[in-house]
Amino acid sequence: MTGIRTVLSAGAAAVAVALTLTACAGPAEPDTEGHDRTVETASAFLSTYVDDGRVVRTDQGGDTVSEGQAYGLLLALAAGDEEQFDRIWSWTTENLQRDDLLLAWRWEDGAVVDEQPASDADLDAARALVLAGDAFGRDDLRTEGIALGEALLDDMTAETAVGRILLPGPWATSSPHAYNPSYASPAAYAVLSEASDDPRWEELAEGSRAVTSALLDANPLPTNWATVAADGTVAIAGAADGQGEPGYGYDATRTPIRFAESCEPADRALAGRIAAALPADDTLAAELDSGAGAVTSDQHAIAYAARAASSAGDGDRDAAEADLQRMSDTSASTPTYYGDAWNALATAMLTDDVLAGCPPLEQSASAAPAGADSGTGGASATGAASGTGAASGFQDPVAAAPASTATPVHLSIPAIGVESDLIGLDRGADGWIEAPTDFDAVGWYEGGVLPGEVGPAVIAAHVDSPTGPDVFFDLPKLTAGDTVSVRRSDGTTADFVVTGLQTVEKDTFPTASIYAPVPTPELRIVTCAGAWDPETGHYVDNLVVTAVAA
Structure with a gap:
């Protein structure tokens, strides 16, 4: 299993996520x-x-x-x-x-x-x-x-x-x-x-x-x-x-x-x-x-x-x-x-991220282009995987100074029956963020935005495991209007409303459109999706759910 690695391209920090995930929905048509x-x-x-x-x-x-x-x-x-x-x-x-x-x-x-x-x-x-x-x-x-x-x-x-x-x-x-x-x-x-x-x-x-x-x-x-x-x-x-x-x-x-x-x-x-x-x-x-x-x-x-x-x-x-x-x-x-x-x-x-900025009006996750050409100067996401891991990419979220330092401790997604404690995903000595070894675990990226603070906070988990469906197996069933709640260590809850789902190819992950800074609290929930490639042992796509503060 591999984790998350930081790479740089055209002025933006990009991060690659690799998780051991197996099964899910097919890719959406690219919207360019x-x-x-x-x-x-x-x-x-x-x-x-x-x-x-x-x-x-x-x-x-x-x-x-x-x-x-x-x-x-x-x-x-x-x-x-x-x-x-x-x-x-x-x-x-x-x-x-x-x-x-x-x-x-x-x-x-x-x-x-x-x-x-x-x-x-x-x-x-x-x-x-x-x-x-x-x-x-x-x-x-x-x-x-x-x-x-x-x-x-x-x-x-x-x-x-x-x-x-x-x-x-x-x-x-x-x-x-x-x-x-x-x-x-x-x-x-x-x-x-x-x-x-x-x-x-x-x-x-x-x-x-x-x-x-x-x-x-x-x-x-x-x-x-x-x-x-x-x-x-x-x-x-x-x-x-x-x-x-x-x-x-x-x-x-x-x-x-x-x-x-x-x-x-x-x-x-x-x-x-x-x-x-x-x-x-x-x-x-x-x-x-x-x-x-x-x-x-x-x-x-x-x-x-x-x-x-x-x-x-x-x-x-x-x-x-x-x-x-x-x-x-x-x-x-x-x-x-x-x-x-x-x-x-x-x-x-x-x-558009073609000039390597962070465009505030780039298409939302429900309609964002499925591929961003890093050759034209925008932030690119690259990654690697080992074993049965599959790589997805996302840009390190950039956020204003948090108003609270309370950490997220529990995730609730009633529409698909998810109730899970949250663990932190940090970087290891090799520069990769350490993925959870427990297939049932859900993690939040500690190097990014605290859920509920300004910017795009990131939560990731497995879609399934070698023994069957796992915690985010039903993530593709979410629809706009479904709610997501993140309870924090100080007893407060950050509530979000789903605005869209996007399936993207890992090789052309639209880093800037999905993980660019935003002026309000938002959430990105990530898992693997698409076809399983037996030659690489990877899924070819990622599913990204976008949610905004309720």
Whole structure:
């Protein structure tokens, strides 16, 4: 019998479970609608705005900016289009990349017309390069991404009393620093941190979180610009030069999107804070003043994407999905370079793990894709089994600090007659989580989330044994609405309601969609399923039951 082993892929910790289990239901049909939508929107942007590797702002005079090249790289990666990725990166290196590896901001009529770099473009490009290196098996791209990220760290970050911050450009090194809240990208920091092991990426993640929190304390909406002084003082601002009235517009709207895709619950919570400050009307103005009053009658896809992200961070999935539809409709009815870019990027960041974030609107367990292609940069789950074990994978749950330290002691699932004490599943000296030797035992993963606390807690047990059916044999009979209760050591009970069941292939286990962090308490109940493979001595599938707090 084997247990659980941690492996890393594309910035996410993945865990593989192997239990000795025998018998069960067949696999469900894969549902790839979410990823198909990502590929569709990304490919549409590429075919419309990319000309031989140059991303053209067709509605803004036909120029090109480093931001657009970075968007093109991310979307070529999302579409799985290696040839287009190479064309975009080749044009970028030939026309925009400076001697210090940073990217000049603007190119027009055959030449660079503004050689200052913009940190959001360099950060997005570095993220795309590292992930493309993994996705396409290209060490050259991965190396270039790490190098670009190092140049950014060296020239466009600053240490302040509130933490390390991302400067908008090398021109902002004097205190108080000009600061663009929407340039911060926690998911990009995580990707580059894992790839390079440079501690400054984690410092940036912590500093960006602290600054964003302070800015939302000062004003419920993030503004396009702000200032951060060396002593840690933060303030909203009207523009990069500090002039004008602060507003929530085409820059600021990126802030909730970037924080909502983070794998850190604290970042998602910041995105969720913004929801209450936004107008709730079906029609949303493209730009608002700092008090959320409309300053234009125009609509824009990114405004709806931002409200979708903030609603997702706040746990309101229905509102978020409604705004994603409005985003798509607006992009279709009023196509623009920036709107179409963010229609595609928000689709990838909020609904798909292809960019190695933790998408808050990825399909629920009852409808999630049955396979996530780890070659496209998302978290992958791998595992091994010995004897009669069968491997399944899941991502190590990431949770906020628990409000209670009470441990789970008993599991009750009345609909299938399960009443069982719970044992802890820990890691052995070999790095694997030790599976219970008793076939009748039910375990909870002690390295993850405490059942009843924020995040996806994990419970696993055998479906049967060499002598017959076992504790989770009837797990496939559960239906939406059935209840699950976990009694804890302090006498309290965490109650859950089943929302769905999913049978997934072990070889393509959808790690991020099932075990990604969530803003509320949830439960994942795992056992083996599918056909028995006599050649390997394994079941080919896993059954995952998802339940949410009652």
